Amino acid sequence: MNPAPLSGLYAPSLSLVTDLYQLTMAYGYWQQGMQDREAVFHLYFRKAPFQGGYAVAAGLALAVDWMENFSFSEEDLKYLGSLRGSKGAALFPAEFLHYLRELKFTCNVEAIPEGTVVFGNEPLLRVQGPLLQAQLLETALLTIVNFQTLIATKAARIREAAGPQDQILEFGLRRAQGFDGGLGASRAAYLGGVDATSNVLAGQRYGIPVRGTHAHSWVMAFEDEPTAFAAYAKAFPDDSVFLVDTYDTLEGVRHAIKIAREMRANGHELGGIRLDSGDLAYLSREARALLDEAGFPKTRIVASNDLEENLITSLKLQGARIDTWGIGTQLVTAYNQAALGGVYKLAALRKADDSGWDFTLKLSEQLIKTSIPGILQVRRYTNEKGQPRADMLYNTAEPLPEQLTLVDPFDPTRRRPVRSEASFKELLEPVFRAGKRVLELPTLAESRAHAQREVQSLDPSIRRFLNPHVYPVGLEESLNTFRTNLILEKRPQRPA
Amino acid sequence: MNPAPLSGLYAPSLSLVTDLYQLTMAYGYWQQGMQDREAVFHLYFRKAPFQGGYAVAAGLALAVDWMENFSFSEEDLKYLGSLRGSKGAALFPAEFLHYLRELKFTCNVEAIPEGTVVFGNEPLLRVQGPLLQAQLLETALLTIVNFQTLIATKAARIREAAGPQDQILEFGLRRAQGFDGGLGASRAAYLGGVDATSNVLAGQRYGIPVRGTHAHSWVMAFEDEPTAFAAYAKAFPDDSVFLVDTYDTLEGVRHAIKIAREMRANGHELGGIRLDSGDLAYLSREARALLDEAGFPKTRIVASNDLEENLITSLKLQGARIDTWGIGTQLVTAYNQAALGGVYKLAALRKADDSGWDFTLKLSEQLIKTSIPGILQVRRYTNEKGQPRADMLYNTAEPLPEQLTLVDPFDPTRRRPVRSEASFKELLEPVFRAGKRVLELPTLAESRAHAQREVQSLDPSIRRFLNPHVYPVGLEESLNTFRTNLILEKRPQRPA
Structure with missing residues (x-):
């Protein structure tokens, strides 16, 4: 073969x-x-990735495309x-x-828009339609949404560490898990807050800005480093970033300065230098001093070498003078947690005689792995500034009581009543009706802007990396009661 | 957009x-x-993944396909x-x-065949051709070979843990990094020793056997578990594996036995049951006892739930009665090391006046990151049983001395002379000559068989998971001397 x-x-x-x-x-x-029995499935994850306090929903546009071509x-x-x-x-x-x-394809699909911050157990997609069809969607929807959400979240965390001013470039294609592991990662990383990618196909397919410097091989192909830099500057007089660590980093910075002077004499400015090895805190401070001294205070310092959010935070604490971050492996593979464990669970099935719904449950020894029955919607309550305060999952197939109360699904003694005047929005929006798309999808750039607003709207205590505050996600009380009763009904009651 | x-x-x-x-x-x-300056690049990794003692080369057929379509x-x-x-x-x-x-595309390419065991610093591919072309191949070749080699190696380790008799099924598509993250993982996992995949596209594209059971949703869609099992048995009377943990695992096993008896009465046999949660050691022993007692000693027990080689080893030590392993996330994402850090380095460049080669070097503060100059071949010495004993990297552009000596590139005091009568083979084989493919590629099944022979030929001390023995890979002495001198020449000699 x-x-x-x-x-x-x-x-x-x-x-x-x-x-x-x-x-x-x-x-x-x-x-x-x-x-053709009507079924309802929810796609959700149980825990935000990276031991973090939130995730950034992503992948909907790809999932829509896949479903439209089903x-x-x-x-x-x-x-x-x-x-x-x-x-x-x-x-x-x-x-x-x-x-x-x-x-x-004739399903109804609701989804949370890409870029929205989401939390454990919240359906990112709800599929309602013929049982056979809804079942057949499972694997592809999970593959798309799990990976996109994982990488968008990683990118948001890296943006959090780098701060709003620094540039972040995604460089990971060569370490990606296959070609569209790379392509998908570039897309999700951009959505989550990265500024540009080295991945040319991602630039072409998704309109993401593409950026790059040069490789060590460029320097090695010339008789010496200054000659290599000068040749690169000739090719890209206004768009050069010199990689300075092929032989010796600080010597490389001096060579870069030499060529930058020649460029300036011809009316051009060196864009930046790139450090790719060694002690980035020390080398960036030294490089900054050399560049400033030589009259190049605006020449940017790009750093790369297995960077991620914790290393960026540490480098900033050490006074590193890096203003552009090149992130590869750690971002495109979400190296420290390479998969989001999203699942797709049957939650309701029309009775055979069409007399109503059977709400269904997957039991587990662990309460966190027991699914939530119903035809769920996610209601997000916000404060007067529009900041998320708490989310409520409720069953749209049942009437809501007058007084709403949120119950923690893992500790039912934790409850909070909802003020009747509290502002809220419903997160799941209609995407397909009977197989026809009814949602005009935003552009990737719009979803990216939405993601940045969303993440910024979270309290910093939820965004922090170490032991983040747990954002409250509750079940509406009557849903919680219903679920508890269903668990008791399904679970064999063995004598102790 | x-x-x-x-x-x-x-x-x-x-x-x-x-x-x-x-x-x-x-x-x-x-x-x-x-x-058009003639250049030579080597693609290699520095350290075997998973802190292991070896890797299984993979990805060549995909890389060839990509180059042929360049x-x-x-x-x-x-x-x-x-x-x-x-x-x-x-x-x-x-x-x-x-x-x-x-x-x-007009390059010459040499490569180590898929399925061959390989070690750090050994070129898996060598590209020789016009500088511009050889440079343009870098990213795609790395993306393909890094991921394929990573997953094939992970699969080989899982095979090592499961042993030659057990069945291993790859189930990971939903947690894969994109569609061809999943497709590529299925391919490489099969090459590395898995028996079958759940990924239907991988079955279609690569001829890999496809296998599957059913999901929790199947059970939840029926009024009770025995009804669900009976319905599945009706659909697949000779190919049913029942997932027994939707509500209660051992109750599920009893329900499976009940339906298995009905199947047997109709001339069919239940293929197996699947455990997907809980204490797999305990539950598999209990399930085995229930099945055996009921007269179903050949009914297989499939287990899944975030399994990998260390968990399999542990389960076997605990006397788990599992004979079929369903492996998902941990295999298809290589979860505990989600990327292989393969690189592609310029090692030789024809002099501008065409008078010979300049051998090139990327320096680094760390010797392990300093590249190896030359036009390299990998010679593998074997003992009388054909087992690998040591590998030697040498520069094909220079004559070999009479007496060969291997020098450890990271500790030049470690050397071993080569007996002149020692058997060896050269690992890099011609794949392209002037852009035309000259190698008939083996089938995937042939590469898989080669991989199993290769891994088995390694001493168990090299295959073990914890602190494996380091397989000796040396530079031929004159290459080591040349490299050392080149490092000294390129590195600035700063006074202490």
Whole structure:
């Protein structure tokens, strides 16, 4: 077998980006005549990543794109038809494959807009529609939203550490988990607060500003460092950043200054220098002093080398004179937590006789892993400045009581009544109605601006890295009572 | 801007999967008339991942595919032509874009076959060709080989822990870093020793066996667990694995046995049960006892829940009765080390007057980060059983001395002479000659078989997880001397 050409990786269909069990379950539902039973699934994570106090929702535009293109191609069906069970018979009968061929996406989808800050247990997406379809969406929606949200959150944390003035460049493609691990990371990182990327495809596909310096190989390809710098300056007289650590960092800074003087004599200014190794605190201070002394106070100092939010914080505390941060591996792979554990859980199923809803629950020994039944909405209460104060999950399929009370789902003794005059907004917005998109998606730049406003609206105690304050997310009291009763009903009551 | 359709993600061109600086350097080389200077780059990592003793080389077939498709499309060139510098002028002149339009891949490439065990500082790929082209390959080659090698190595470790008899299923797509983070991980995991994947696209594209069970939602969609199991058994009478922990694990096992009896009465056998939470050691022992007692000693026990090699080892030590391992997040993201730090370094450049080679070096304060100059080959010495004993890096551009001696590049007092009769093989094989592929690529299954033989050929002391024995990789003595002299020449000698 020849390797599949990467260039055709995603064409012509994406519907096989799924786990086999979604298709085996789909067949089972179809065989049982349950394929069109109306179901509700929620996509949510349980804990914000990086031991942080919040996450930045991301991935919706990609998920929408995927859902809009949801269909099985002939090539997909041919492959599925080729699968065999252990006894050698076809895993899927031809009638079922024909059903898949005709399948049209008809779900209702609600989602929290990209860039919104979100917390554990809050549905980022709610899918309501035929059981078979809603089930088939699971894997791809999780793959997209888990990774995008993870990286957008990491980027927001790096922005928090760098502060609003510094530039942050994402440089991670070469260490990314595959080509669209890199492409997706560039997108989410920009959404979360990074200024630019080195990833040219991300620039082309998403309109993200692209930036770059040069590699060590550039310097090594010339007889000496000043010659290499001068050649680069000739190519990019107004856009040069010299990498100064190929042989000796401070010697490199002196060479950069020498060439910067020649550039200035010709009416150009050196943009910056880049440090890529060694003690960045010390070297940046020394480099700043050399540059300032030589009359280049505006030449920027870019630093790179496995940087992340904690190292940036530490460098700033040490008085590092870095104003541009090049972030690679740690950002694009979310190195210290490489996955967000988002899940997609069935929460309601229309009764077989269509007489109403069965609300469903996945039990677990751990309360945090027990799901929340209902057709949920997230209501965010805000103070007079519009800052988030508390979120309430409630079941839209049941009437809300007059007096609302939030109950901590993990400690029901923690409750807080809601003032009737409190301002709020509902976070889940309609995206699809019967398979047709009803939401005009914002541009990536708009989502990025939204994310920055959102993160800034959080109290600093929630944004801090170490032991952040826990933002209150409660269940509306009647939902909590309903859930508790359902847990008691489902769990076998063994005598002690 | 509308989101770019994922379905067209990689079409029609992949050449923008690169860092901007590769293109700015390419322009600079072109402007200097250096575009065709013959250059040699090595792609290598410095340390095996996961604090392990070895890595499994992977990614070559994907890299070959990418190189064979290397060219700039009109759409790519249009985007590059749209880029502006800080003063608003075009970043790249039209003449250079025309040059890229006409560019044909003409490099020589050597590589170590996929599945071969490799060690720090050994070139997995060597690219020799026009400086501009060889530079432009850097990012994509690193993205591919870093991730594939990382995941293949993780899979080999998981195989080591599970042993040769157990089945290992890769289930990680939903936690993968993007769609081809998932697709690439499925490929590399299979190459490294996993038996099957849940990822249907990986099954279709790469011929990997696909496997699956069902989700909690299947159970929740029925009135009770036995009904759900019976319905699944109806759909897949000879291929059912029941997930038993939706409500209560051991109760779930009893329900599975009940349905298994009904299946047997109809001439079918339950394939297995799956445990996905709780104390897997305890629950698997209890489940095994229940199944055995009920007359189902061959029903497999599948376990999943954030498993990796150390947990598998621990579960086995605890007497867990698990024979099939479902591995997700920890494998597909290489969670405990989410990136391999592979680099691509210029090692030789033809002199401007074509009178020979300049061998080049990237210095660093740390010797481990200082590159190795030359046009390198890796020679692997083996014992009479064909087991690897030591690897020697040498410069193919210089004659080898009669008596060969290996020198540890990080401790030159550690040396070992090579017996003249020692058996060896050369690991780097020709892949491209002047841009034409000369290597018939093995199938993925062949590479997988090669990987298993390779890992098994290593001494167990090198394969162990904790403080593995360090496999000897030395520089041929004259190369070491040459490198040492080059370091001394390049490094500024500051008085103490």
